[in-house]
Amino acid sequence: xxxxxxxxxxxxxxxxxxxxxxxxxxxxxxxxxxxxxxxxxxxxxxxxxxxxxxxxxxxxxxxxxxxxxxxxxxxxxxxxxxxxxxxxxxxxxxxxxxxxxxxxxxxxxxxxxxxxxxxxxxxxxxxxxxxxxxxxxxxxxxxxxxxxxxxxxxxxxxxxxxxxxxxxxxxxxxxxxxxxxxxxxxxxxxxxxxxxxxxxxxxxxxxxxxxxxxxxxxxxxxxxxxxxxxxxxxxxxxxxxxxxxxxxxxxxxxxxxxxxxxxxxxxxxxxxxxxxxxxxxxxxxxxxxxxxxxxxxxxxxxxxxxxxxxxxxxxxxxxxxxxxxxxxxxxxxxxxxxxxxxxxxxxxxxxxxxxxxxxxxxxxxxxxxxxxxxxxxxxxxxxxxxxxxxxxxxxxxxxxxxxxxxxxxxxxxxxxxxxxxxxxxxxxxxxxxxxxxxxxxxxxxxxxxxxxxxxxxxxxx
Ligand code: ARG
Numbered sequence: 215x216x217x218x219x220x221x222x223x224x225x226x227x228x229x230x231x232x233x234x235x236x237x238x239x240x241x242x243x244x245x246x247x248x249x250x251x252x253x254x255x256x257x258x259x260x261x262x263x264x265x266x267x268x269x270x271x272x273x274x275x276x277x278x279x280x281x282x283x284x285x286x287x288x289x290x291x292x293x294x295x296x297x298x299x300x301x302x303x304x305x306x307x308x309x310x311x312x313x314x315x316x317x318x319x320x321x322x323x324x325x326x327x328x329x330x331x332x333x334x335x336x337x338x339x340x341x342x343x344x345x346x347x348x349x350x351x352x353x354x355x356x357x358x359x360x361x362x363x364x365x366x367x368x369x370x371x372x373x374x375x376x377x378x379x380x381x382x383x384x385x386x387x388x389x390x391x392x393x394x395x396x397x398x399x400x401x402x403x404x405x406x407x408x409x410x411x412x413x414x415x416x417x418x419x420x421x422x423x424x425x426x427x428x429x430x431x432x433x434x435x436x437x438x439x440x441x442x443x444x445x446x447x448x449x450x451x452x453x454x455x456x457x458x459x460x461x462x463x464x465x466x467x468x469x470x471x472x473x474x475x476x477x478x479x480x481x482x483x484x485x486x487x488x489x490x491x492x493x494x495x496x497x498x499x500x501x502x503x504x505x506x507x508x509x510x511x512x513x514x515x516x517x518x519x520x521x522x523x524x525x526x527x528x529x530x531x532x533x534x535x536x537x538x539x540x541x542x543x544x545x546x547x548x549x550x551x552x553x554x555x556x557x558x559x560x561x562x563x564x565x566x567x568x569x570x571x572x573x574x575x576x577x578x579x580x581x582x583x584x585x586x587x588x589x590x591x592x593x594x595x596x597x598x599x600x601x602x603x604x605x606x607x608x609x610x611x612x613x614x615x616x617x618x619x620x621x622x623x624x625x626x627x628x629x630x631x632x633x634x635x636x637x638x639x640x641x642x643x644x645x646x647x648x649x650x651x652x653x654x655x656x657x658x659x660x661x662x663x664x665x666x667x668x669x670x671x672x673x674x675x
Contacts, residue, residue, distance in 0.1 A: 220302060239299045239538050242545060247293065249335035250300050251283045253328065256431045257411060258319055264422050266322065271315050278312040279304070301325050301332070322421035323414060326445040326533040330410040333541065335432065337454060340548045341403040345396050347555040348461070349672055352392050354563035356668055359385040363661055366643050367482060367572035368581050375579030378646045379656040381482070381567050386661065389668045391464045398457040406450035409434040413444030416532035446532045448522065451544045455519035458547045459512075465554055466512040469505035472565070476502050481571045486564035489557070504561050508554045515550055518543040573643070580608045582618055582641040585649075589640045593632045603629050 217234055219227035229237070255276060262272040282304060285291035297303035302325075309316030362381035369379035409429035412419070418441045425437045438444035475482040476490075485502055493499035522543045525536055583604050590600035607629055611618060618641055626633035639645055651657040654664070 217296075219298070220306060234296070234298070237298065237535075238296070239541065240293065240295055240297045240303060242542050243300045243329075243332075244293045244295075244303070245545065246332045246336045247286055247300055247304065248283065249332045249339075250304050250328070251279050253331045253335065253411065253432065254304065254319060255279050256428045257323055259431070260424055260428045261318075261321060263427065264424055266421060267318060271318060274312050274315050275308070275319055278308045278316060281311065282307050299325070299329075301328050322419045322423045323411070324416075324445075326415050327411050327413040327441075330413070330445050330447070331432075333544075334406055334408075334410065334434075334450065337450060337544065337548075338403060338407060338433075340552075341399050341406075341454065344458075344461075344548070344551060344555070345399050347552060347559065348392050348396050348399070350559045351555055351562065352389050352668060352672060354559050355385050355389050355392075356665065356672075357563055358565060358567060359389070359665060362567050362569070363658065363665075365567055365569040365572050366576050366647055368576045368579055369656070375575070375581045377584055377656075378576050378581050378643045380647060380658075380661060381569070381572060382665070383656040383661050386664045386668065388464065388468050389664075392461075393668065393671050395457065395461040395464060398460065399454070402450060402453035402457050404435070405453065407434050408436045408438050410438045410444035410447070413438060413441035416442050416445050442532045446529075446537075448526055448537060448540050451522050451540050452519065452526075455515075455522055455544055455547055458551050459516050459519050461551060462508075462512040462515045462554070465558060466509045468558075469502075469509040472505040473502045473509070476500070480575070481568055482575070484566045484568060485561065486566075488564065489561040504557050508558065511550050511554060515547045518547045576643055577617060580611070580618060582643060582646050583608050585641050585646045586618060586637070589637055590630060590632055595630070595632060 217229060217231060219229065221227060258267060258272055258275045258279070261267040262269060267275070282291060286293065291307070293300070294303055297306065305316070305320060308319065359382040362385065365381035366378050367381050367384065368375035369377050369384065409425065409432060411428055411432075412423050412425035429435075429437045438447070472483065472485070474480050476485050485500065485505075487500070489502075489504045490500040491503045493501065522540055525539045525543075529536055586607065587597065587600040587604040590603060591597045595603075607618070607621070607626075610616075611621065619638055623633065623635060623637075626637060647656050648658060651660060654660060
């Protein structure tokens with residue numbers, strides 16, 4: 215079976231159907247139909263402004279394009295999955311519907327700048343949606359942080375209990391990461407937001423086009439400065455792919471903690487049953503599948519970034535068909551990230567911190583040992599000596615299966631005469647938290663400030 219193409223020129227335009235199938239991108243680029251039509255509408259309007267189309271021709275083209283848009287949207291027009299790509303499909307349908315004048319639309323344009331335009335418009339919309347979802351997720355985390363400002367838990371290093379912190383403080387760390395993710399998305403999106411349309415195939419055009427007015431009408435901040443770069447650049451897919459990979463890495467770290475926290479070993483949180491699954495044979499199970507899947511899907515988002523980097527690395531300028539591979543990769547990353555965020559937002563908002571278990575964990579593990587050393591240091595002992603004494607006391611306590619607050623004052627005094635009655639207050643978990651007043655620390659006031667900071671950032675548009 216063979217098939218004749220719109221671009222038949224020096225070749226017969228007759229290609230093998232297996233080759234057609236291989237070459238076609240409509241399966242994945244049909245999702246850009248809105249952006250394709252929007253770009254064509256503004257391109258046509260510009261062609262009229264510079265005298266290439268008459269008012270009547272523009273009207274016909276505009277009506278034709280709007281009709282196609284409406285019919286795709288209502289389902290009256292099914293996108294032909296045997297078409298080469300969405301650009302060819304829209305143009306061919308237009309010509310089918312309005313006749314010869316439809317063929318004028320592609321004047322002073324090439325599919326190379328058309329696809330570059332569509333992808334930028336598409337990715338701009340997606341970046342906006344992802345930013346809104348990240349904001350919602352920060353909102354969910356903040357909701358739990360606000361009810362956990364008094365929840366003392368062990369902070370960890372090397373997954374060993376280290377120092378007392380509050381659950382709110384821990385959660386706020388993720389808010390900071392996610393705020394940076396938003397900022398990365400905004401940066402990438404702003405750099406992407408210039409119009410490549412008018413670069414044409416690669417060298418520009420002899421027609422008197424007005425690139426700036428089309429760019430403005432499409433909401434771009436300007437136009438690409440070099441036409442060869444305009445059709446060859448996919449940096450924005452890399453930048454957004456990298457920003458999405460970083461975001462997924464953050465979600466994956468949080469997933470890992472949620473998985474640990476919801477285990478019987480920790481039981482610091484309970485996930486709502488809407489976001490856990492049971493086992494087919496073990497009736498007691500509440501598996502954190504959603505968090506595990508987010509952790510698992512992180513790999514494919516990294517993979518997509520790597521495919522795109524690798525795809526581009528050997529390409530001579532300007533357009534090469536290899537570049538068609540950009541879309542599946544970045545679309546998959548966008549879809550994956552949106553799905554992960556959508557399930558994380560309600561999962562986090564409904565999770566229940568179990569403060570009692572956090573506190574019980576904080577009581578074991580000598581996480582106030584630093585504060586014991588600080589006690590001596592504040593009373594004149596050099597820190598290294600204080601550290602050594604505290605270490606000896608901890609070792610002794612481990613042997614006797616005691617906690618630091620269970621030793622008597624006399625026992626303390628046998629290690630150092632500096633110890634006094636006030637040491638118990640000083641090493642109580644609440645004091646350990648309360649006194650960490652340094653900026654960014656776990657102290658209550660510091661955490662309140664961090665909450666206010668995140669709220670302030672969220673309220674900025
Ligand atoms: N479907 C193509 C892509 O996604 C559109 C550009 C085709 N240009 C060309 N010269 N064959 O890259």
